[in-house]
Amino acid sequence: MNRKVKVGVIGVGRGSSMMNYCKLAQNAELVAVCDKWEEGLKLREREWGDAVAYYTDYDEFLKHDMDAVVLANYANEHAPFAVKAMRAGKHVLSEVLPVQTMKEAVELIEAVEETGRIYAYAENYCYMPAPREMRRLYREGKIGEFEYGEGEYVHNCESIWPEITYGEKDHWRNGMYSTFYCTHSMGPIIHITGLRPVRVTGFEGTKIERNLRMGAKGGAFGMEMVELENGGIVKSIHGGLYKNSIWYTVYGSKGRMESAREDAEAGDVHQVYINADAYSGEYGPNKVDAYKVPAQFPELEEKMGHGGSDVYTMYHFIEKIKGNEEADVIDVYEALDMFLPGLFAYRSILAGGIPMEIPNLRDKAVREQYRNDTACTDPKAAGDMLQPNFSKGNVEIDDSVYDLIREKWLVKLAEQEK
Numbered sequence: 260m261n262r263k264v265k266v267g268v269i270g271v272g273r274g275s276s277m278m279n280y281c282k283l284a285q286n287a288e289l290v291a292v293c294d295k296w297e298e299g300l301k302l303r304e305r306e307w308g309d310a311v312a313y314y315t316d317y318d319e320f321l322k323h324d325m326d327a328v329v330l331a332n333y334a335n336e337h338a339p340f341a342v343k344a345m346r347a348g349k350h351v352l353s354e355v356l357p358v359q360t361m362k363e364a365v366e367l368i369e370a371v372e373e374t375g376r377i378y379a380y381a382e383n384y385c386y387m388p389a390p391r392e393m394r395r396l397y398r399e400g401k402i403g404e405f406e407y408g409e410g411e412y413v414h415n416c417e418s419i420w421p422e423i424t425y426g427e428k429d430h431w432r433n434g435m436y437s438t439f440y441c442t443h444s445m446g447p448i449i450h451i452t453g454l455r456p457v458r459v460t461g462f463e464g465t466k467i468e469r470n471l472r473m474g475a476k477g478g479a480f481g482m483e484m485v486e487l488e489n490g491g492i493v494k495s496i497h498g499g500l501y502k503n504s505i506w507y508t509v510y511g512s513k514g515r516m517e518s519a520r521e522d523a524e525a526g527d528v529h530q531v532y533i534n535a536d537a538y539s540g541e542y543g544p545n546k547v548d549a550y551k552v553p554a555q556f557p558e559l560e561e562k563m564g565h566g567g568s569d570v571y572t573m574y575h576f577i578e579k580i581k582g583n584e585e586a587d588v589i590d591v592y593e594a595l596d597m598f599l600p601g602l603f604a605y606r607s608i609l610a611g612g613i614p615m616e617i618p619n620l621r622d623k624a625v626r627e628q629y630r631n632d633t634a635c636t637d638p639k640a641a642g643d644m645l646q647p648n649f650s651k652g653n654v655e656i657d658d659s660v661y662d663l664i665r666e667k668w669l670v671k672l673a674e675q676e677k
């Protein structure tokens with residue numbers, strides 16, 4: 260394709276990042292925006308004017324003349340929206356998370372296979388500077404065979420809870436279980452190594468005052484201990500501990516690579532340390548190579564969020580559509596390798612901490628076991644397989660908590676609208 264790829268975005272919050280990409284980059288143009296929240300849509304209209312069409316209805320939006328749809332709608336509703344878009348002939352870039360049930364996972368894979376459309380998963384943390392460099396070096400064999408890794412995405416969202424849940428009692432962030440939002444911590448380790456997860460044991464942070472103040476019904480944080488197909492082990496932790504951390508480390512048979520801890524004030528996820536021998540069994544003095552990972556798109560990265568990583572999900576998705584063989588997208592199978600550890604970790608937690616097998620949905624026979632599996636914490640999708648939001652039983656949160664969050668949100672919104 261020699262022209263710019265025509266992009267439509269649903270979800271004006273997070274989706275504005277992908278809209279910005281279209282403004283800044285040369286390979287894509289924004290043609291349509293969809294959101295059921297009319298005020299939010301008007302804010303975007305102020306910015307984009309007549310150059311773009313605006314829709315409140317997703318089905319009408321899908322009729323627009325465009326090549327690709329970016330899904331930045333609710334995190335627990337991506338799969339049905341992705342399936343609809345692909346069946347309408349559009350390529351899809353999905354924000355996190357890919358699905359919320361096993362039934363949806365089967366339906367998503369089948370839609371990709373049957374339509375032949377490109378499905379890419381926008382797990383931007385894989386493209387943060389250190390994990391991006393660690394992937395390149397791992398694939399070169401720098402640290403040998405993977406043995407152990409850790410991924411951390413710890414984000415205390417209390418101060419921004421009004422802006423991201425709007426005081427909506429049933430907002431997905433209030434209802435999500437502890438290990439749901441797992442791909443920012445798990446994803447980079449999967450993308451670095453290319454190994455499939457096969458077994459998981461889950462752990463859950465308890466209910467704490469902070470969560471109750473926010474109106475969040477799940478445990479404070481989630482943790483997955485995951486075995487990969489080669490026997491290597493991953494510890495993935497994510498959620499709302501008090502102090503933030505984005506950090507990745509990978510140990511192999513001849514060395515280790517990791518990013519900088521935030522408290523070291525040494526460049527955070529922009530910095531990489533490599534401590535590796537030429538071969539396994541060398542045991543010489545440590546030779547640590549430490550450097551700031553260079554940006555691939557310096558100008559764009561400066562203007563976009565999450566350590567510049569937001570550029571890459573869009574760049575690779577658009578390049579893939581244009582036929583660029585080098586495009587590094589996360590396909591549907593890899594997306595599920597990143598997400599299923601969290602889904603099955605919660606089953607492990609609910610079963611008292613026993614390990615759970617992580618199915619390989621590449622195998623069509625395996626899909627049959629899960630085709631009707633709707634277990635999740637969202638009553639709209641779970642049917643008679645509804646799980647509690649918290650492993651030790653649901654907690655009651657008074658409506659006044661949500662009213663207060665709503666009031667704070669309205670103040671913020673009034674500031675934005677000025």
Ligand SMILES: NC(=O)c1ccc[n+]([C@@H]2O[C@H](COP(=O)([O-])OP(=O)(O)OC[C@H]3O[C@@H](n4cnc5c(N)ncnc54)[C@H](O)[C@@H]3O)[C@@H](O)[C@H]2O)c1
Nearest residue numbers: 270271272273293294295296331332333334354355356383
């Ligand atoms: N990768 C990242 O770093 C990152 C950061 C923030 C958010 N996210 C993801 O982005 C997505 C959106 O999150 P958010 O924080 O912007 O807020 P959100 O999930 O509250 O907002 C979703 C938006 O989609 C709209 N929407 C929902 N259903 C719709 C429908 N049926 N028709 C039309 N519009 C609809 C809502 O009105 C809202 O504006 C989530 O999936 C979240 O996980 C990712």
